[in-house]
Amino acid sequence: MKSAKVRTEDVAAEARSILSCPAQIGVTIDGVLARFIDGAHIAAREDGRPTFACHPDDPLVDAARCGSAAVLTVRSGVTGGWSEEATVIVTGRLLPSGRFECDCCDAVREQVDVDPATVVLCVPDGDGHQTRIQVPLDAFHDPAHGLNRGYLQQSTTHLNMCHQRELRLAVGALAQLHLADIAGVTLSDLHPDGVVIGWVTLDGAHRRELRFSRAARTVTELGELLRFHLHHGLC
Secondary structure: OOHHHOOHHHHHHHHHHHHHOEEEEEEEEOOEEEEEEEHHHEEEOOOOOEEEEEOOOOHHHHHHHOOOEEEEEEEEOOOOOOOOOOEEEEEEEEEEEEEEEOOOOOOEEEEEEEEEEEEEEEEEOOOOOEEEEEOOHHHHOOHHHOOOHHHHHHHHHHHHHHOHHHHHHHHHHHHOOOHHHOOEEEEEEEEOOEEEEEEEEOOEEEEEEEEOOOOOOOHHHHHHHHHHHOOOOOO
């Protein structure tokens, strides 16, 4: 793949997708490899800035308070597409961005952001080498990339793994079924204007496409639409 053949907005969208749905993150702080972090512990803000949800005593919190330089090497967890085996490298400074209580477990977390100075997308070229593509920061920060396919994939995985009860209640109301008759529910093909919902009963597998009342334009709007059309307890 040659970078000249790839549109800037496509490169930015792929970089944002990988940061929203990483498989693994390596963190180097002030030139020293700190550790590898599971993809579940990083997210991306709507402007693309990587953000970590840390325990208060995490060394990343102290590093952020010092404004330490950091390099993130993020391996893609996004399935399908030309960047499935790609890596994103983000350089910048760590910044503390507040404390919050996790919606899912009520634990207190410190939020640490990375303020990007450079973003590079590294894509295998099929010959054992990588093509390195510089991602312009203005394109990278474009809010239009907030609902990227990596975010939609990660959100689907989270809903299916962590919200089975709420999804079963939603299907019960949607299909007029008793909760005990629903063996399991799976969401798929989540997109800004709808989602496919499947469930299993004694009668077999069922599937229905649910169209939202309007298309979501932001991550916040997508969450609101999922709660409105499925269940208020979804996060």
